[in-house]
Amino acid sequence: MRKAARRVPPELRQRTARSCDRCKARKHKCLQIPGQARCQHCEHFNYTCKTTKPRKKRLYGSADNVRARIAYLEGIVKQYVNAEGDLSSLEVLQELGASLNITVGNIQDVKLDCPEIDPYEPEQATSTEQNEELVQDQQGQDQYIGPASSYFFQMKLRSLLGRQRQHPRCQMYLFGPNPTEETLKPFASDVLTDFDVRAIAIPSQLGVDAACLPYSVPLLDHFVIEGLIRAYFDYVNVDFPVLHEASFLETFNRWRVSPSSVDRPWVCGLLCVLLLSRRIMPLGTTETQQQKWWTYVESLLPSMIFTNNIHSIQALMLAALHLHNTNHRDACWTLTGVAARIAVAIGLHRDEVVCEGPQLNRELRRSLWWTLYSFEQIQVSSHDRPSAIESTLGSTSPNERVLNINTSNWPADYAPWSTKLVSILGLVCRALPNLTSESGFSSVAELLGELTLWHTSLPQHLTLQEFDMLPDGHKRPVLLLHIQYHYTVSLLTRHSLLRHLASTIQGQTSDMNEKELETIARVCCDSGRKSCELLLHLDMIGKFNAVTWWDIYYVYSSALVMTLSILSDCTRQQSEGYSNHESLSLLHNCALILNRHSGNPMVPDTMRRWIGAIYDIDMLVHERVSPTQQGPFNQQAPFNQQAPFNQQAPFNQQVPYMYGSVARNEVFYPNTEHNALQMNPEMGMVMNGNNVPGMPMPVWGGENEYFSWDSIGCMLLGVEALDSSFGL
Structure with missing residues (x-):
């Protein structure tokens, strides 16, 4: 096929005499207006038209010929001086020339013969920055993290504060080990019954078939399962509306009578409901019981990948949320992508699809689609990865009246x-x-x-x-x-x-x-x-909600911005006498409430790592500000002295350190005892050696220890090995 003729022959093509900074950044031709000092773009938008960037040098001729010429010249130089090293660096060539008493007349002229790299062009990233985008999970696998992710934003903030990462190789601690290794034993049953779900998992009987036991396996009471389902719809489904309560309960009653009458993806969704609601209200269930339920989920996941229906999408989304909360954000990303593919396969993204059955089915599809899209986009914003469904987005929101929401x-x-x-x-x-x-x-x-x-x-x-x-x-x-x-x-x-x-x-x-x-x-x-x-x-x-939703992540993201805001305030204070006491108090109060929530044993591992990062950021900021700015924190300024969030309804005098009534249904402090809510004890203020108000270290235990600021990269994406002084 003949290549289309150019509109302007190469010998007649001319470069613009001048290109302003804005047109260079936009990578558009800078069109000059006769008699005007500004170009057409700057004149239209009333911008300041200035040229400060160096002009990009063109490399004329064939690039292959230039590369061949450079390689040939390198070969001649190596043969002439018997050099075996790498001559690709300008510094090495300069040292070699000096050792041979070779003088180049004008080094600037030599540089002008080579194509220059515009430092302001984002695609011209260095190899180091490109390598940082591939990180290692806890299984030793490389994974991609985008440059606009929350982690790299945090690392840039660290560099501003003079804290650099000490090791070049990164490991994503929130990309945990293989979740299938957390199962108890394989599950081979084709039909999961009410007996299997209610059977109490006992550590001494792990790996033993229930049929081989000389006594009957104890069962959880029916009201425990029903209470967990009730807790799910009261606290989890309101934030993550994946299931329709009436439809789910109807299928649940049918499953209890006839387990074979429902498909396997729905049963997997039921197990995920129990896993998520247990963090809200354990009702006497144990960690071993949670592991047993996850064993069932893991055995059912393969069948869902090959089943394209609504129940598969729902189960995958619920399993993804559980994995996200339990330090497996990489597996969460994978399951979310699978759910998105199945959703597109069955047409959830198309408003024009005619859905058989009542109108409720159509609205349930729309509601599930938007929940899936929202869940995927918050992960995309955190990891800076391409979306799997952004080009197939529907436009119609679900009908609230039909869904009765x-x-x-x-x-x-x-x-x-x-x-x-x-x-x-x-x-x-x-x-x-x-x-x-x-x-x-x-x-x-x-x-x-x-x-x-x-x-x-x-x-x-x-x-x-x-x-x-x-x-x-x-x-x-x-x-x-x-x-x-x-x-x-x-x-x-x-x-x-x-x-x-x-x-x-x-x-x-x-x-x-x-x-x-x-x-x-x-x-x-x-x-x-x-x-x-x-x-x-x-x-x-x-x-x-510190146990099942993104509340702590929102605090983490806001704390990073607040840290930059405080640093900006410090800069303004030096020149304008501006006070940043309110911002410092706000950041410290955010760290305080999360420190209190960390005493809740049901807070999952992902949230605990974010809590540790926020706590460390707060301590670093207090160490960085001048001593004269630390005084107001000893007094704990009430919230109504800050800017009210709605400009009309101010906050109360202070955020309580503990909830005052067990009867309040909003409390997210479950106890492992049967049907009880544990109230977190009041956290008192402590002072560090610099008389800076601090907080008790979060009670993490096990491998989830406290991380210092120098290891804050390990909260989301840390180095493989850290100094022992960092407490790891």
């Missing part, structure tokens, strides 16, 4: 506004690879406009102005909606804040318009601060 757990119109926010989060995740460069500034401005429009268009009952008037069951969904909004804003703008702070600390001027960059940085600081305030308020009203 407009009850005491969800406010009216919650679903459409939540799905719209998730859609914007998907757009932000898609733009993440370009947000670290100047070329992504236009995307930041556009997406910020969409987020602002979403936030200002919320109906009155979903805003924070009417928060005090909401029913008790609606408060957590509304707060989470605004927390997710501020998380999305912070995710979109935090690299601009990092860049602005780095240029300020280093005394450099950014190539981007300084006012615009400063505005984005201020937006990021405000969202991080408001997110922390909302999370503190969520804990104050007893709605903070």
Whole structure:
């Protein structure tokens, strides 16, 4: 096939006489306007048109000929001087020339003959940065972590604070060992019965067939299983609406009578329900019982991969959430991807698909699709990996009336506004690879406009102005909606804040318009601060879920932004006398509530690693600020002295360190005793050697020990080996 003729012959093609910084960052041709000092793009958007970047040098001729010429010249040099080393480095060639008394007339002219690499182009990454994107899990396998992930954002923050990673090779501690190794024994039964699920697992009988025992296996009472299911729908399904309660309970009653009448994926979903709800309310079940249920789940997972129906997607999503919470985020990512593929295979992503049966089935499909998409996008935003379903996204939100979800757990119109926010989060995740460069500034401005429009268009009952008037069951969904909004804003703008702070600390001027960059940085600081305030308020009203949902991750993400905000405040304080006491107090209070939650034995391993990271960040910030700024923390300023989260309904005087009533249903402190809620004892304040208020170390035990700041990379992605002084 003949190649299409060029519109302009090569000999007549001309380069633009001048290319401004913005057009270089956009990689567009800089069109000059006759008689104007600014180019067409800068004139249209009223930008400052300036040229400070060096002009990119062209490499004319065939690249193959140039490479062959360089290789031939290297061969001549090696033959002439008998050099066996690597001559690809300019420094090595200079040393070799000096040893032979060879003088190059003008080294700058030599550099101009070579193509230059634009340091502002994101695709021209160094080999070290590229290698950091492949990390090692605890099975010794390489896995990809994107440069815009939460971990690399944390590592850049560390570099600003003068704390560098000590070892080049990284290991992802939240990508745990193979979860199949946590099973008790293989399960070969074709049909799982009520007897199998209720059979109490006893450590001394592990690996022994129940039929070989001389006595009958003790069983859990029926109300224990029913209580766990009730706890799931009261606390887990409201955040992660995977199951329809009425349909699930109907199938559950049918399964108890006739186990063979339901398919295996539904039974797997039932087991995952028990695993998740046990962290809310154990009802006397033990860790061994949890391992036994997971053994059943692991044996059923292969059959779900080859079964394309709704039950398979539901079971995979529930199993993925359990793996995410138990330090297996890599396996969670894999199962989420499988669920997404099955969802596309059965048409959940298509609004036009005609679904047989009642309208309820169609709305259940839509609800499940949006839950899956939201769950996948929060993982995409954390890992900075490509989405598996972003190009096949549906557009219609589920009908709340048909699903009957407009009850005491969800406010009216919650679903459409939540799905719209998730859609914007998907757009932000898609733009993440370009947000670290100047070329992504236009995307930041556009997406910020969409987020602002979403936030200002919320109906009155979903805003924070009417928060005090909401029913008790609606408060957590509304707060989470605004927390997710501020998380999305912070995710979109935090690299601009990092860049602005780095240029300020280093005394450099950014190539981007300084006012615009400063505005984005201020937006990021405000969202991080408001997110922390909302999370503190969520804990104050007893709605903070530290055991099954993303609450602690939101605190972790907000704490990173707050740390940058505090460093920015310190810079402003040096020049403007600005005080950052409120930000320091806010960060410390976030660390305090998580330290209190760490006393809950049901907090899973993933959450504990995030808690340790936040605790360490808080201690580092207190060590870094000047002693004159540490005084207010000894007084523990009440929350109403901070900016109120809704500008109308201020916080109470202080966040309580313990919940005052066992009768409150919102408490997430289960006890291993039968049907009881354990109240966490009050955590008192302690002072370290520098008279800085601190907290008792979280009670982790076993391998989950306390991590110091120098090992904070190990919280999410740490080095393989650390100094013994780090406590590992």
